[in-house]
Amino acid sequence: xxxxxxxxxxxxxxxxxxxxxxxxxxxxxxxxxxxxxxxxxxxxxxxxxxxxxxxxxxxxxxxxxxxxxxxxxxxxxxxxxxxxxxxxxxxxxxxxxxxxxxxxxxxxxxxxxxxxxxxxxxxxxxxxxxxxxxxxxxxxxxxxxxxxxxxxxxxxxxxxxxxxxxxxxxxxxxxxxxxxxxxxxxxxxxxxxxxxxxxxxxxxxxxxxxxxxxxxxxxxxxxxxxxxxxxxxxxxxxxxxxxxxxxxxxxxxxxxxxxxxxxxxxxxxxxxxxxxxxxxxxxxxxxxxxxxxxxxxxxxxxxxxxxxxxxxxxxxxxxxxxxxxxxxxxxxxxxxxxxxxxxxxxxxxxxxxxxxxxxxxxxxxxxxxxxxxxxxxxxxxxxxxxxxxxxxxxxxxxxxxxxxxxxxxxxxxxxxxxxxxxxxxxx
Amino acid sequence: xxxxxxxxxxxxxxxxxxxxxxxxxxxxxxxxxxxxxxxxxxxxxxxxxxxxxxxxxxxxxxxxxxxxxxxxxxxxxxxxxxxxxxxxxxxxxxxxxxxxxxxxxxxxxxxxxxxxxxxxxxxxxxxxxxxxxxxxxxxxxxxxxxxxxxxxxxxxxxxxxxxxxxxxxxxxxxxxxxxxxxxxxxxxxxxxxxxxxxxxxxxxxxxxxxxxxxxxxxxxxxxxxxxxxxxxxxxxxxxxxxxxxxxxxxxxxxxxxxxxxxxxxxxxxxxxxxxxxxxxxxxxxxxxxxxxxxxxxxxxxxxxxxxxxxxxxxxxxxxxxxxxxxxxxxxxxxxxxxxxxxxxxxxxxxxxxxxxxxx
Numbered sequence: 001x002x003x004x005x006x007x008x009x010x011x012x013x014x015x016x017x018x019x020x021x022x023x024x025x026x027x028x029x030x031x032x033x034x035x036x037x038x039x040x041x042x043x044x045x046x047x048x049x050x051x052x053x054x055x056x057x058x059x060x061x062x063x064x065x066x067x068x069x070x071x072x073x074x075x076x077x078x079x080x081x082x083x084x085x086x087x088x089x090x091x092x093x094x095x096x097x098x099x100x101x102x103x104x105x106x107x108x109x110x111x112x113x114x115x116x117x118x119x120x121x122x123x124x125x126x127x128x129x130x131x132x133x134x135x136x137x138x139x140x141x142x143x144x145x146x147x148x149x150x151x152x153x154x155x156x157x158x159x160x161x162x163x164x165x166x167x168x169x170x171x172x173x174x175x176x177x178x179x180x181x182x183x184x185x186x187x188x189x190x191x192x193x194x195x196x197x198x199x200x201x202x203x204x205x206x207x208x209x210x211x212x213x214x215x216x217x218x219x220x221x222x223x224x225x226x227x228x229x230x231x232x233x234x235x236x237x238x239x240x241x242x243x244x245x246x247x248x249x250x251x252x253x254x255x256x257x258x259x260x261x262x263x264x265x266x267x268x269x270x271x272x273x274x275x276x277x278x279x280x281x282x283x284x285x286x287x288x289x290x291x292x293x294x295x296x297x298x299x300x301x302x303x304x305x306x307x308x309x310x311x312x313x314x315x316x317x318x319x320x321x322x323x324x325x326x327x328x329x330x331x332x333x334x335x336x337x338x339x340x341x342x343x344x345x346x347x348x349x350x351x352x353x354x355x356x357x358x359x360x361x362x363x364x365x366x367x368x369x370x371x372x373x374x375x376x377x378x379x380x381x382x383x384x385x386x387x388x389x390x391x392x393x394x395x396x397x398x399x400x401x402x403x404x405x406x407x408x409x410x411x412x413x414x415x416x417x418x419x420x421x422x423x424x425x426x427x
Numbered sequence: 428x429x430x431x432x433x434x435x436x437x438x439x440x441x442x443x444x445x446x447x448x449x450x451x452x453x454x455x456x457x458x459x460x461x462x463x464x465x466x467x468x469x470x471x472x473x474x475x476x477x478x479x480x481x482x483x484x485x486x487x488x489x490x491x492x493x494x495x496x497x498x499x500x501x502x503x504x505x506x507x508x509x510x511x512x513x514x515x516x517x518x519x520x521x522x523x524x525x526x527x528x529x530x531x532x533x534x535x536x537x538x539x540x541x542x543x544x545x546x547x548x549x550x551x552x553x554x555x556x557x558x559x560x561x562x563x564x565x566x567x568x569x570x571x572x573x574x575x576x577x578x579x580x581x582x583x584x585x586x587x588x589x590x591x592x593x594x595x596x597x598x599x600x601x602x603x604x605x606x607x608x609x610x611x612x613x614x615x616x617x618x619x620x621x622x623x624x625x626x627x628x629x630x631x632x633x634x635x636x637x638x639x640x641x642x643x644x645x646x647x648x649x650x651x652x653x654x655x656x657x658x659x660x661x662x663x664x665x666x667x668x669x670x671x672x673x674x675x676x677x678x679x680x681x682x683x684x685x686x687x688x689x690x691x692x693x694x695x696x697x698x699x700x701x702x703x704x705x706x707x708x709x710x711x712x713x714x715x716x717x718x719x720x721x722x723x724x725x726x727x728x729x730x731x732x733x734x735x736x737x738x739x740x741x742x743x744x745x746x747x748x749x750x751x752x753x754x755x756x757x758x759x760x761x762x763x764x765x766x767x768x769x770x771x772x773x774x775x776x777x778x779x780x781x782x783x784x785x786x
Contacts, residue, residue, distance in 0.1 A: 054669050239465075271655075338509075338513075338686075338688025339503075339509070340499060340503035340509070340691065342499060342503075343503070398509075398510075398685050400684065401685075402681055404683040405678075406678055406681065406682065409675075409677060409678045409681070410678070412674050413671060413675060413678075414673045416667055416670060417671060418670060419663075419667060420664065420667050423663060423664050423667070
């Protein structure tokens with residue numbers, strides 16, 4: 001069976017339990033007496049009372065007019081448990097495994113129904129889920145894998161944009177980690193090679209520049225687990241598709257990398273140099289053949305063309321960076337002295353753009369192209385530096401002029417004072 | 428050479444009256460005579476403003492699109508443009524500071540008393556004009572600070588009872604501070620205000636020359652009946668002292684311009700978020716901070732409107748001081764008006780300092 005056929009098969013298995021039309025018919029229990037909540041809320045057993053308590057809290061389904069029976073079925077008007085939980089009314093109790101997907105998909109895969117509540121929301125979650133590792137394993141009978149409720153919750157389900165939702169961008173990592181960081185939960189799962197599936201992804205991710213951007217800089221566009229792995233269709237990116245995944249955000253780097261000799265050699269694309277979960281803030285030290293250089297992992301020695309190119313690119317970057325720093329200090333000094341330097345500041349910003357462009361160009365691994373950009377940047381810095389030096393001379397000129405002027409004024413003041421004294425004495 | 432020129436002019440328009448007037452003019456000598464120099468100093472700084480202002484006019488372009496860039500051009504590319512602009516900015520501030528000092532010295536020495544009511548009136552209006560110069564000139568570089576400070580300032584003008592809305596639209600040239608506001612402020616700054624100022628300065632000087640320097644009441648009272656106060660010749664003794672003070676002011680201006688250049692800041696952006704710490708120039712700080720401290724409602728009326736109305740009444744009171752202070756007019760000591768002047772001085776200094784450090 002090819003993957004497409006398998007996907008469709010799994011989806012049919014999920015959705016076949018209850019046809020779409022039934023979802024439309026059952027959605028939103030008619031207003032009336034609902035004994036589910038009133039009865040469960042008073043039960044002493046927490047397992048049974050907690051759902052009623054959570055459902056009473058912010059819950060998108062309750063707020064949209066759905067009731068317990070829309071998922072659990074049964075008779076919500078009955079006052080006796082036996083009638084309320086009557087199988088004749090379709091009561092299904094707590095859905096587990098595939099039944100969770102079925103229960104959610106009954107509405108969430110129904111485009112017509114969803115249009116009434118959230119017209120912009122996608123309706124292919126179940127389809128995507130069927131393609132995920134979770135979905136495939138579930139279809140194969142593994143009930144430990146995550147289903148809809150594992151991430152979104154079953155009761156007290158909040159909108160994704162609600163910052164308290166477990167799938168809000170800042171909470172996604174922790175939600176995934178609740179299973180993936182658990183030794184016990186992940187025991188028995190292996191990588192394609194047979195090695196145990198690691199449980200350190202989240203702790204590694206917490207060291208990354210992505211985590212820092214998301215959690216410390218409150219940049220909600222920064223990636224969490226689902227940005228690279230997908231959410232409903234969660235799966236590790238294939239070896240060949242890593243650059244595409246990273247390139248979703250880092251488009252320029254991905255384009256440059258595509259033209260690089262490394263694109264043909266690196267098995268894991270970007271991950272080879274930057275890592276996957278613990279993607280650290282890149283630095284110029286990663287380039288070249290120095291102690292912290294990533295290039296040195298593979299390249300070394302004077303005859304290694306890669307090492308020579310890496311060193312040349314690093315030298316270029318350092319040269320422009322040093323020149324910008326030195327001229328920046330000069331311009332700041334002149335500015336602090338009150339000389340107008342906005343043109344020079346603009347030029348320095350352009351030089352910094354060249355530095356950024358050169359850093360992006362490194363991904364093409366072509367030293368000549370990097371050098372061309374650096375030379376353009378250096379020309380700008382040289383011109384700016386000349387203007388800065390001119391500013392310093394101007395400053396000196398102003399101060400000298402002031403001293404001379406003050407000297408002349410002092411002379412006039414003394415002369416006037418003497419003259420006044422002479423006049424006063426004369427009477 | 429000078430004598431030959433004077434003789435040439437004298438031969439044609441007979442300057443003998445002027446010469447006799449100057450030769451006969453004296454300035455009283457007493458302990459408080461130092462305050463006399465503040466008037467001359469204010470005049471000197473006004474002259475500096477006119478001179479540097481005319482030079483700036485050669486390059487300044489009064490439009491929202493070009494104003495900032497033209498000032499940037501003046502300070503970076505025009506020969507000595509930085510010096511002219513810095514002196515203009517510093518001199519404006521010194522001028523207002525000295526004008527205030529002159530005002531308080533006249534107030535405390537009761538120099539406004541009969542027969543100098545008109546000198547006081549012209550002087551008070553000139554002080555208000557200097558503030559108007561400062562307010563209108565502040566916007567002209569069209570930078571971020573001046574833009575938002577003008578927005579706040581014209582907003583306050585908008586709360587003037589009865590005519591606030593009209594005043595706000597008149598000042599702004601619309602509902603918002605835009606290029607139209609800049610054009611109006613420019614016209615006000617370089618044409619309307621200078622014209623009125625020139626006429627009033629001429630009248631003020633004429634009155635001072637005509638009536639001579641006022642002698643403080645206590646100095647007059649200490650003098651024995653029939654005794655004439657010691658005087659120094661106006662020319663050259665007093666004039667040389669004035670010139671000496673002007674030179675010292677010039678030295679201070681030059682040093683400030685060279686060491687503390689007036690920052691141009693960022694270009695105004697009408698759609699930008701109001702930057703924190705926006706406040707008016709220091710000479711409006713006391714008023715601004717007072718309005719900030721007022722409760723939202725006073726006796727059922729909007730607090731800010733009440734505050735603005737109170738400032739208006741205070742200004743009216745200042746104008747009428749010579750007519751209200753009967754004791755001074757009779758040559759008697761006037762402790763109430765001395766106390767009021769001291770109160771005003773302490774209020775202005777204290778609230779300016781508090782306003783400066785307030786967040």
